Amino acid sequence: MLTIIADSNIAHLHDYFNEEILKHPINVIEMAGRDITPEALEQHQPDALLIRSVTPVDAKLLDKNQSVKFVGSATIGTDHVNEGYVSLRGIRFANAAGCSKHSVAQYVLSAILQLRPDYWSANEDKPVKVGIIGLGNIGSTLARYALDLGWEVLGYDPFQSASIINNASLDQVLTESDVISLHVPLTMLGHSELPTYHMIDAAALAKIPQQTLLINTARGPVVSEADLLAELDKSPQRQVVLDVFEHEPQVPAQLLKKLAIATPHIAGYTLEGKLRGTQIIFDTFVRSYGEKGADILTIKEQDLMADLLPDNPYHWQDLKQAPEKLVEFYDIKADDSLLREALDESASAVEGQAFDALRKNYALRREWLFER
Ligand SMILES: NC(=O)c1ccc[n+]([C@@H]2O[C@H](COP(=O)([O-])OP(=O)(O)OC[C@H]3O[C@@H](n4cnc5c(N)ncnc54)[C@H](O)[C@@H]3O)[C@@H](O)[C@H]2O)c1
Numbered sequence: 590m591l592t593i594i595a596d597s598n599i600a601h602l603h604d605y606f607n608e609e610i611l612k613h614p615i616n617v618i619e620m621a622g623r624d625i626t627p628e629a630l631e632q633h634q635p636d637a638l639l640i641r642s643v644t645p646v647d648a649k650l651l652d653k654n655q656s657v658k659f660v661g662s663a664t665i666g667t668d669h670v671n672e673g674y675v676s677l678r679g680i681r682f683a684n685a686a687g688c689s690k691h692s693v694a695q696y697v698l699s700a701i702l703q704l705r706p707d708y709w710s711a712n713e714d715k716p717v718k719v720g721i722i723g724l725g726n727i728g729s730t731l732a733r734y735a736l737d738l739g740w741e742v743l744g745y746d747p748f749q750s751a752s753i754i755n756n757a758s759l760d761q762v763l764t765e766s767d768v769i770s771l772h773v774p775l776t777m778l779g780h781s782e783l784p785t786y787h788m789i790d791a792a793a794l795a796k797i798p799q800q801t802l803l804i805n806t807a808r809g810p811v812v813s814e815a816d817l818l819a820e821l822d823k824s825p826q827r828q829v830v831l832d833v834f835e836h837e838p839q840v841p842a843q844l845l846k847k848l849a850i851a852t853p854h855i856a857g858y859t860l861e862g863k864l865r866g867t868q869i870i871f872d873t874f875v876r877s878y879g880e881k882g883a884d885i886l887t888i889k890e891q892d893l894m895a896d897l898l899p900d901n902p903y904h905w906q907d908l909k910q911a912p913e914k915l916v917e918f919y920d921i922k923a924d925d926s927l928l929r930e931a932l933d934e935s936a937s938a939v940e941g942q943a944f945d946a947l948r949k950n951y952a953l954r955r956e957w958l959f960e961r
């Protein structure tokens with residue numbers, strides 16, 4: 590018997606992790622990601638943890654536990670996992686790299702085009718300049734859409750080779766872009782040569798022209814919330830879009846009121862994005878427990894996702910032909926309203942429970958098909 594503790598927000602968990610599919614006895618214990626604690630591990634002695642981004646996996650969680658041998662995070666971001674520690678303990682770890690790259694890129698496009706509909710019409714003499722910081726899966730996907738719209742990309746990623754999109758210095762991106770979108774992982778001092786924690790602070794904000802739209806869908810602490818708040822106090826006309834917050838799940842009322850668009854960390858929340866996350870950790874789980882040495886599962890990886898997805902009528906090329914359909918494709922303002930409504934009139938912040946509830950009950954949107 591394999592015992593698995595799983596975050597109840599993992600999409601289609603039971604369609605993947607069941608005895609019929611795995612051909613092995615399993616016990617799946619579902620709980621809120623924030624309830625996956627040392628006490629829960631002590632009680633259930635799981636073999637594997639299936640998590641999303643709200644479960645910190647570190648010495649505090651695992652020091653007293655000997656049962657966990659596999660951790661799968663159905664997310665792109667890995668900043669909640671101390672990978673060095675996990676590896677030292679001989680625990681196999683897998684994330685779901687790239688799972689929601691189109692979803693996040695489409696969120697960013699929706700934000701830009703909602704706030705600046707004139708950007709739809711490409712202007713060869715003065716193209717829209719999109720600054721992209723971090724050109725991995727999401728940043729490079731966003732660049733594909735931008736180029737397809739006839740926009741110019743100013744990209745900065747010192748860890749990737751120079752290319753037609755990785756073509757600028759950080760200062761150029763900050764000073765020359767019409768829109769800046771952040772797509773870096775959250776990394777801290779001592780863990781990266783160029784940590785991204787507070788990469789956008791008062792000094793960086795001072796370089797960004799007043800009319801530039803700033804979008805953060807990466808991780809909250811990439812932008813210093815205190816510095817951003819001070820900047821927005823000085824320059825209330827600045828347009829800033831945040832899907833992630835430094836002190837998530839809390840969102841300060843003062844900040845929320847000054848944002849052009851604010852959403853509760855749902856940029857990647859499409860049916861496809863979430864399902865792909867589950868599919869990827871399922872595949873690595875099957876590989877891990879089927880390998881020589883583990884030899885517990887006899888099945889092979891299998892693509893269950895295609896059968897779980899209903900038809901998709903959302904084609905990027907159709908939207909390009911009919912920009913007025915943007916709200917049908919994704920009504921980002923509706924998500925913004927839900928977050929603002931979660932703020933009680935006299936409260937100083939959207940509280941954690943309300944933020945988490947918006948995410949748990951989110952009506953997953955569909956990912957647009959980029960190619961026919
Ligand atoms: N809001 C959401 O719902 C949501 C969804 C998915 C991912 N994310 C976040 O987006 C981040 C990026 O996702 P991805 O799939 O593109 O990751 P990725 O790992 O494919 O790409 C990240 C890129 O950032 C670059 N980078 C690292 N440090 C940098 C620095 N100091 N300056 C410039 N570039 C730097 C890396 O070289 C890499 O190419 C994730 O780590 C995650 O935190 C958010």
Ligand SMILES: O=C(O)[C@H](O)[C@H](O)COP(=O)(O)O
Pocket residue numbers: 598641642643663664665666667689854857858
């Ligand atoms: O990194 C990611 O993949 C995303 O930020 C992810 O969608 C976070 O969502 P959560 O795991 O908290 O549901």
